[in-house]
Amino acid sequence: MKYSLFSLLKHSFSHHANWPPAWREPEPKKAYDIVIVGGGGHGLATAYYLAKEHGLKNIAVLEKSWLGSGNIGRNTTIIRSNYMLPGNNPFYEWSMKLWEGLEQDFNFNAMVSQRGVLNLCHTDAQYDAYARRGNAMRIDGVDAELLDRHDVRRMYPLFDHANARFPIRGGLLQRRGGTVRHDAVAWGYARGADSRGVDIIQNCAVTGIKIESGQVRGVETSKGFIGCTKLGLAAAGNSSEVAAMAGLKLPIESHVLQAFVSEGLKPFIDGVVTFGAGHFYVSQSDKGGLVFGGDIDGYNSYARRGNLPMVEHVIEAGVAMIPALARIRVLRSWGGIMDMSMDGSPIIDKTPVGGLYLNAGWCYGGFKATPASGWCFAHTIAKDEPHRLNAAYRLDRFRRGYVIDEKGQGATPNLH
Amino acid sequence: MPESARRVSALAQVALQGRFGASRGAPGIVLSIRHPVSIVMAIARRGQAEALSTALAGLSGVTVQWAGADQYYVLAESRGEGELYGELKHKLGGIAALSDQSHGRVIISVSGPKSRSVLAKGTPVDLHRHEFPVGRSAITQMAHVGVHLTRVGEDTFELSVFRGFAESFWDWLTTQSEEFGYQVT
Amino acid sequence: MLIKCPHCGTRPVEEFVFLGDAKPERPASLDPSAMDQWYDYVFLRDNPRGRIAEYAHHAGGCRSWLVVERDTATHDVHSCVTARQWALARKETAG
């Protein structure tokens, strides 16, 4: 059943009593050709592209909780492709292109909204670093603009341009950046995958991975054993746990990242802006809430909640950037578990175990990557080799010394 | 030492004497700067922790404040430049590494009936007399600045901060004191 | 989160900086054959859900490095010793 204004009208006559479910709730089969662990954005997108791009049918996505309950359901929805390193930029730009056609592709309005992402800078050194980044984008045909303090003031008079401790020097703007309604991405991919025959199995936790003579045979789950010949792990914050079931130790730590939403307000800030002299970034949701966040709490965590020091740290930076925030109220805060990698970049690769594929290490940047991640992971699984676009996201890059470290922080996950 | 060589406090320009903030009744807070003062950091050499603490206990004419694991500040007023450092190096050199911090830190004394209330706006340390008796020192953070805090009396505390932060910190401390009314002496 | 620093007493989390799992031990060997141990030490983590012994720097206090035993699922803090004690004890057992 196609979603459209027309279908909506039609159903309103029958008081919406006859809408079909967006996805089935099937019982798991004994076995599948491909099983994906993780019903988040990346897992669902992977299944969707496996079915759509590679014509594969016999696929299941196993989600331990309700679909979209992980980071896809709790992120601050920013999309951008303003990366600087060769291993990253083409991948994220491909993701941006997929976003730009996604809704028509999976027939679900995910409110892709390209209102621009502006990264502020406050020193000459930061400005030069943004020049380097912006030119790395431009050199590959990606849109980027370097703003000086006057441009920023014109765009956002709201900011503190008078009394700031760290005066705004300028910023790097990507107009094609913006936000996407996070839940809708999970739902759109789920519906798209389901309609192509993928079984999405909720409340089905993978508890073990069966390997025989170096080859994946299936998974133990809370709903019993499910056989498979290929197994894709897309468990984000839980990646280490799941990989450990296959005896793999990852260059990853799990950390909690908090996010916040304010009370609903009439339009207050148009695009997405990140502060450069502290940890704060903000955008306004379609419902009017200011959605914002900052930095991870800093300690290893599997709890989806953080503590007050980071709350204060983020909000102090917010008010420093936009003094008018002081009177606005924060409505709710929550947390998600980040799979922080050792160089701040992800892994999409085969593993030493036959038939076992890994998609992990997204830090707090994996939402924007959802389409390309699913697309590349699907390719890697289907073809049993990485696509050019994820060729740099190898698992052995740390051992070999080919890390992709945009921030230059080294093997300290909580600094990426 | 040349005539002209007068030590100039980092707060010389800002810590002006007088009564500020709320003006009703006696001031809730009294602030003063402990300057000039000699401050020497003594850090026990390997295996000398006990020896150092006993040696320090034996010193006279100085105050000793705990300043971290096997580390202490030794303070004294009216000593010549480098004098205390030299003296301690002579006495303790074998058991402790010594470092002159006299110019590196600024000590602000906070007293008055509201001193605890003001400090509670900065430090997470519980200053209740049972938890933090007179003579106790703690290293903590206030207003994003590292502070070495010592209770020198029931209502009197010494806050020692890096010289470079002194002006900023003073600014914060006095603003927080305004509601109680404060006197700078 | 409250951590009981052996030197400073109980202090809230804002005074501490964390550096992850304290279990990995810096290899002694500089031989190229030890490369895997080094790679393990620098890059790989068990990243457990549950109890972990982690490095915490009391940067906002006495500036001691500590090893805190904490549950990553509940954030309950179980114990705290100085990294110094921890390292010496480990070298002991290593002999």
Add this chain to the structure above:
Amino acid sequence: MTSFRLASGGLIERDRTLGFTFDGRRFEGHPGDTLASALIANGVHLMGRSFKYHRPRGVISAGASEPNALVTIREGGRREANTRATVVELYEGLEAQSQNRWPSLNLDLGAVNALASSMFVAGFYYKTFMWPKSFWEKIYEPLIRSAAGLGTAAREADPDKYEKAYAHCDLLVIGSGPAGLMAALSAAREGKRVILADEGAVLGGSLLNEMEEIDGRPGFEWATAVIAELGSMPNVTLMSRTTVFGWYDGNIFGAVERVNDHVAVPAPYEPRQRYWRIIAKGAVLAAGAEERPIVFGGNDVPGVMLAGAMRTFANRYAAAAGKSVVVFTNNDSGYRTARAMKAQGVHVEAIVDSRGEAKADSAGVSVLRGRMIANVAGGKRGVAGVELVGHGHISCDTVAMSGGWSPIVNLLCHKGAKPEWNDALAAFVPPESGSEFVAAGSAAGRMLLSECLTDGAAKGSANGKYAAVPKCRDEAYTISPLWWVKQSTGKAFVDYQNDSTAGDLPLAAREGYRDIELAKRYTTAGMATDQGKLGNVNAIAILAEATGKSIAEVSTTTFRPYYTPVAFGALAGPFTGHHFQPVRRTPLHEWATEQGAVFVESGLWMRSSWFPRDGEDWLASASREVINTRSRVGICDVSTLGKIDVQGRDAGPFLDRLYCNTFSTLAIGKARYGLMLREDGIVFDDGTTSRLGPDHFLMTTTTANAARVMSHIEFCHQALWPELDVQYVSVTEQWAQMAVAGPRARATLQKIVDGVQLNDTTFPYLAAKELTVLGGIPARLFRISFSGEHAYELAVPADYGGMAARAIMQVGEEFGIAPYGVEALSMMRIEKGHVAGGELNGTTTASDLGLGKMMSTKKDYIGRMMAAREGLVDPKRQCVAGIRPVDKHDRMRSGSHLLKKNDLPSMVNDQGYISSVAWSPMLNMWLGLALIERGRERHGEIVKVFDGLRGIHIYAEICDPMHFDRENARLHA
């Protein structure tokens, strides 16, 4: 306008009146009123419009959970949107505006949405607005966005102050009703340090709202006595107007004290709000219970409100919600309201009780048992009457509804635990929470007053030996659940503010959003500013039915902070504007100011950047400073460099492990340039370290990394090599340090050093000695150079810094001395090809920087092994080279990328980038350093400079990084 103010009773000061306005209309109220009670007393019920359908709305509750009566109060920088009229204390001159309506509250064109409401069901927007693609950006989304939100926020800075503070206690009691008061009392009498916090302006909780007797006197008087006793105890802190908003790890609670929200403008020196972090050994949640609405047609018509709220308006504020009331209830507490209203002389038409039989005392009001309200007739002008299921119409102007009571469990669930369903109470009760934080009273599911008193006393006591509990009369409380009147034909609301209706949840279930969390997100029920305090349980019950599960199986959504929304200002405290972060000043700051320095932020430091003379811009000034330094002598404040004193028998070996080069061999009185790596083999920091004695070194770090290097040293010693006998401490702030550089540097310094002849034998390059200057001031003199000139760095104790700098200026005058800043410094270091922040960027190796030879092969040091990895020794790596424009007049910009001469722009073709650029006053052109593939081998190659951002496309030559004085003649001059 008829007054609805009752003739007697209430806790308001009748003899004082307060004037206020709502949408410009003037009204009067009394001290003790809230904005809501004052409006009701004036007969005003229409206070807002709903989010989606713009339905006219009135007050539903009398407190924190209010979803409808949201207004904007105050003006300018104090403008405050979405404020609950039910918690705004009235003050003289209060100005309130209604929200989300245009042109007016009464005539709101947004209400047309209601016409299309048959389409605007849950999730409708996910199904449409997709075609044509371009319409989304241009039409649909702007429409959706302008419709979004309720109030309009201030656009100016807030003139008020905010504060932060910490508090510590043995027992934190949250809520000051009967349970909270008794808990505080037992703990306080046991000598515990107690904090009693309540969001209300007056302590007493529900005792302020109810006509109950405790100890033979009105409950309110009993409370007053208890509060007086508590207030007199030194171990008790009473905090009214203080909302505890969250429970965090370590039993730390976040709370906001509204110090001055009840007045127009805060008193001088006082904050508007104070944010508390309460570190509690134990805590009791005595937050009470929340009354639930019933879901039936028109349950949102202004004049329909919670029974308890109607009672509160009458009892506490002496404001009658109407003149004729119908009570709709599924439990006994509806009867309380009937009796209370009757006692106040308000006509109660009937009690409609959904239960077949009920014994509660109706005080003669007729009770329709087993009946339900199907629809409420009325609209923005209020309630006209109610239609009953089956037949029957009752006219009335207000409806009191009670769907039963839910314990306020929020805070106890902030760590993720879910509350448990209790059939007898038809409510969720708190989860097992351990001993550090427990619920008491109605928050724990105790619905009777006597139970609350006893429970509170017990939970507050550590030893169980609490004082006798006062006597009281109990109101029976029985309930048989009724969630949704299915026979309703009108819109029946579950979440008022977000307009989620009873029909939305079954729809969500049909479409596959069957988990409560999915249903929440699809219908947005519980996501409004009240966070579903009133609606969530009804939503859960309706979803349970739609999915064929029990309420217990469906369970709740996740409770999160903030219990009620918290102002950014409170959480930011005083750290706003220029006070966001502390400022760090060097001992030479005043001297630099005298010299006319322009300062620049560098980390927290303020550094002198350049010293303009008569109208010079930064470039002219810095260029002059360079020329003066290179031709005469200059002085520069370098105090911000990190200085770490390292001592101990093992200091040498320790430094050998920290640096990739060796220090144990350094001679006393000498300095050496050192390079530190991270354990992953990448360069971490650099600086010169000097040996002052056999066991005494002085390390310097870059300004940017000073703190990180200190932590690193502490880690390496304490966690890796505790057996080493080494001690270290930062002496950065102890010393004022100035570089004196240029051909006349030696001559200048000679005039101030005591008794030392400065020459190449007494003081050769890299000498580092302790001496005195100016007749006895202890000092350290280093012959080191960043500028490439014959230069020194002189350090004196900080308090003498200004004086020493002035003295040097004086003696240097005859040699033409002038100060120079960091701009000139970086010009000179780039002329000399010295690497700095732009190159030490956390991704470069020693050999990338041309320093590979420094890496010792004779010892273990941090980073040695990982530095040997394939990728780190790959000959194709980008490494440092010099770069200069082919056309001397071209200006290169840092951050430009480099392409082979004839290549087209693309990431594949990217050869590297320019990491630092400066104007060279000596060579009269822009010079730079670049990180470029195989850079060392390509000197002389012409490359294309790509600066797409600034549209600069020029050619440049790769060259030796050392652009100027390649033989270092000046250094040794």
